[in-house]
Amino acid sequence: MTSPFTYFARHLQALLGALGHLLRQPLGTLLSIAVISLALTLPACLYLLVKNARAATGSITEAIELTIYLKTDVSLERARQLADSARARREAGRVTLISADEGLAEFRKYSGFGAALEALQGNPLPHVISLRPRSDRADPSSIASLQRYLGSWPEADIVQVDNEWVRRLSALLGLLERVFQVFAALLAFGVLAIIGNAIRLEISARRAEIEVTKLVGGSNAYVRRPFLYLGGLYGLLGAALAALWLIALAAALEPWLLQLARLYGSGFQLVGLTTEELGGLLGGGTLLGLLGAWIGAARHLSRIEPRQ
Amino acid sequence: MIQFEHVFKRYPNGREALQDVSFRIDAGEFVFLTGRSGAGKSSVLKLVALLERPTRGSVLVNGQDTGSLPARAIPAYRRRLGIVFQDHQLLMDRPVYDNIALPLMVSDTSYRDIDKRVRAALDQVGLRAQERALPLELSVGEQQRVGIARAVVARPTILIADEPTGNLDHTLARDVMQLFARFQEVGVTVVIATHDMALVREFGHRELHIDEGRLLGGASAS
Numbered sequence: 001m002t003s004p005f006t007y008f009a010r011h012l013q014a015l016l017g018a019l020g021h022l023l024r025q026p027l028g029t030l031l032s033i034a035v036i037s038l039a040l041t042l043p044a045c046l047y048l049l050v051k052n053a054r055a056a057t058g059s060i061t062e063a064i065e066l067t068i069y070l071k072t073d074v075s076l077e078r079a080r081q082l083a084d085s086a087r088a089r090r091e092a093g094r095v096t097l098i099s100a101d102e103g104l105a106e107f108r109k110y111s112g113f114g115a116a117l118e119a120l121q122g123n124p125l126p127h128v129i130s131l132r133p134r135s136d137r138a139d140p141s142s143i144a145s146l147q148r149y150l151g152s153w154p155e156a157d158i159v160q161v162d163n164e165w166v167r168r169l170s171a172l173l174g175l176l177e178r179v180f181q182v183f184a185a186l187l188a189f190g191v192l193a194i195i196g197n198a199i200r201l202e203i204s205a206r207r208a209e210i211e212v213t214k215l216v217g218g219s220n221a222y223v224r225r226p227f228l229y230l231g232g233l234y235g236l237l238g239a240a241l242a243a244l245w246l247i248a249l250a251a252a253l254e255p256w257l258l259q260l261a262r263l264y265g266s267g268f269q270l271v272g273l274t275t276e277e278l279g280g281l282l283g284g285g286t287l288l289g290l291l292g293a294w295i296g297a298a299r300h301l302s303r304i305e306p307r308q
Numbered sequence: 309m310i311q312f313e314h315v316f317k318r319y320p321n322g323r324e325a326l327q328d329v330s331f332r333i334d335a336g337e338f339v340f341l342t343g344r345s346g347a348g349k350s351s352v353l354k355l356v357a358l359l360e361r362p363t364r365g366s367v368l369v370n371g372q373d374t375g376s377l378p379a380r381a382i383p384a385y386r387r388r389l390g391i392v393f394q395d396h397q398l399l400m401d402r403p404v405y406d407n408i409a410l411p412l413m414v415s416d417t418s419y420r421d422i423d424k425r426v427r428a429a430l431d432q433v434g435l436r437a438q439e440r441a442l443p444l445e446l447s448v449g450e451q452q453r454v455g456i457a458r459a460v461v462a463r464p465t466i467l468i469a470d471e472p473t474g475n476l477d478h479t480l481a482r483d484v485m486q487l488f489a490r491f492q493e494v495g496v497t498v499v500i501a502t503h504d505m506a507l508v509r510e511f512g513h514r515e516l517h518i519d520e521g522r523l524l525g526g527a528s529a530s
Contacts (some may be wrong), residue, residue: 006418212397215357216458217387218414219380306359 011225018229021202022237029237032198036238039191040285041245043184048246048273050176056261056268064138068129068150069158072100079127082155086129091137091146098128126157140167188288191238195231195292196299202227203300215306227297228290235289239282246273309335310356310466310497315365317351317521325351327521329365333499335465338492340508341501343518349501352518353468356499357391358382370465387415390459390496392469396451398443404430404454405439411462429457433487449480456487466497473504485511 022029068086070079076099083097098106103125108117131150133143143161151159203210213223254270261268273281310333317326326348333339341349354360355367358374367374370388377385398407408429412422430436433453435446443451452472459467469488473481485500485507492498502508508515517525 003418006416009419010413010416209399212399213410213414214383215359215386215391215397216411216414217383217385217389217462218410219383222383222414 011229014225015229015233017226018233021226021230022233032194032234033237033241035194036191036234036285036289037241037245039187039194040239040242040281041249043180043187044242044246044273044281045249046176046180046183048250048271050173050180052271053173053176055271064133064143064161066131066133066143066146066150067158067160068131068153068156069160070127070129070155071157072124072126074127074155076100076127078155079129082153083129086131086150089146089149091133091142092131093134093137094132096130098130100125100127103128140170191235191285191288192292192295195234195289196296198234199227199231199293199296200300202230203297203304207304210301210304211306214304220301223301224294224297227301228293231289231291231293231296232286233289235285235287235292236282238289239285242285243273243278243281309333309368309370310499311368312352312355313366313368315355315367316363317348317355317360318363324521326355326362326518329518329521329523331516331523333497335370335497336492336495338489338498338511338513339500340511340513340515341499341518342503342505342508342515344503348518348521349503350470351521352516353391353470353499353501356466356468357389358385383414387411387462388464388466390462390464390467392452392455392459392467392472394471394474396443396455398451398454398458400443403440403442404435404446407443407454408457408461411458415462417462425461425463426457429461432460432490433457448475449484452476452480452484453487456484460491460496464496466499467491469498469500471502472500473502473507478506481507482510 068082070082074082079097079099083095086092087095100123104117104123107113107125111117131146133146137143137146147159147161150156210218210223250270250272257268257270312329312331315326315329316324318324329348329352341352343349351360355362355374356369358377361375369385372385374385399410405426408426409422412425417425426439427436430439433456435450435453435457438446438450443454446454452475456469456472459469467488472488473484476484481504488498488500489511515525516523
C-alpha cells in the first residue's frame, strides 16, 4: 500500500521532471506553447468580442419603448389602473401615463397647429401609456411577451413597438456566439492534436527508457504519468500566454474603441476577462493538455513493450 | 520455483524457438541454461519474464501459470523478478543511483527505503563510490554490476540473466558469477543463460542444455 506522502512525492517528482524537460529545450517548448496559445487566443477573442458587443448594446436596448394607445372612450381613472397593472409586470421598467389632455397640450405647444386645434369641439386624442422595459428584460422574446400582454387589454387600441432592429442585432450576436462555439470546438481539437503530437514525439525519443521501465515492472500508469504532466504544462502555459495575448490586444485596441464610443456619445467601457473567466481559460487549457497527452500516450505507450 | 510443461514457442517469422520443453527449477536453486547461440536459451528467459507467451504448454512461476496472467498484472509480476541482460539495458542519461533505484521507484517504495536499499545494493556490487557517475563513465564490468544491482535491489525471489558475462573477460566474468552465487546463498533462485562452458564447469551447478529448441539434459532438479 502506497503511503499518501510517497504517492504525492512521486507525482511531484513527475511534475518537476516534466518542468525540467520543458526548460531543457527552451526553443522547442516556446514554439509549441506559442502555437497552443494562438489556438486558444482566437476563440477567446471571439468570446470577448461577443461579450463586449452585448455590453455595448445593453445601453441601446434600454431605449426600447412600447406605446399603448388606449381607446378614446377609456376614462382617465381606468387608464391609471391600466398603467398600474403594467408597472406590476416584471418586464416593466419605467411606465408613464400621458393623459389625453396632456397629450393635446403637448401637441398644441410643439406642433404649431394651436389655432387649428381651437376649432376642434373635443379632444380627439386617447390616453397613452409609455412603457420602457427593464434593461435585463429587453430581449426580443420578453418584449414580444409584453406586447402580447398589453395587446390583450380590451381597452388597448394600438400597441406600438419598434424592436425589429433589436431582433436583428440579437440574431447577429447569436450568430457570433455560434461562430465562437464552432471555433472553440475546432481549435480545441487543434490543441489536442498539437499536444498529442508533441507527446508522441517525446515518447518516441524516450522509447529505450520506457522499455527499461516496463522491463523492471513499471505499469502503464507509471510510464504515462510524466507525459500527462508534460501535456498539462503545455496546456497551462499555452493558456497563460493566450491570456497575455488578450491583455496586450485589449490594451492596444482600447484607445481607439473608446474614441469611437465617444463619437457615438456612448459611455462604453472595454470589458476584459473576469477572474473566473481567466481561471476557466487556464483550467480549460490544462484540461485540453492533459486530454491530448492522455490520447497520445495511450495510443503510443501500448505499442512499446520491452524487447530482448 | 519455475516449471515448464511441454512448452512450444514459435515466433511470427515461423522460427520454432522451443519444442516440447519441460523442466523444473526449485526455489533457491542455481541453474545454468546452456547451448549455442540461437539454441533457445533466451526464449526460455523471455517466457519466464513474460516478454513472450508460449505458443503451447504452460509456464509456472512460483506456482502461478503465467499464461493466465492478464496484461495489467504483468508489471506487478515483473517486479518480483530480477532480470540481467548482456547489454545491461541501463538508462545512460541517469546516474548509477537512479538506475538502481528504478525498480523501487515503479513499485512506489518510500524514498527512505529506496535510499537504504540502493546503498545496500551498491555495497553488494562494490560500486558505492560511483553512485553519482553516469553509466558511460564506467567500465563494461562495472556497468554489468550496475545491471545486477538493479536486478536485486527489489529483493526478487527469482533472478534471471541472459549472457551476463558475454562482454567480460574471464576474471570479470568470474567476479560477476560469484555475485550471483552470493544471491543464491540468501535463497534467491538464479537462472543464468550462458555459452561460457568454462564458467559452468567452474561453478558446477545444474545445467539445462538446449539445442535447436529442444532440452537435451538436466530437466530434473538434482
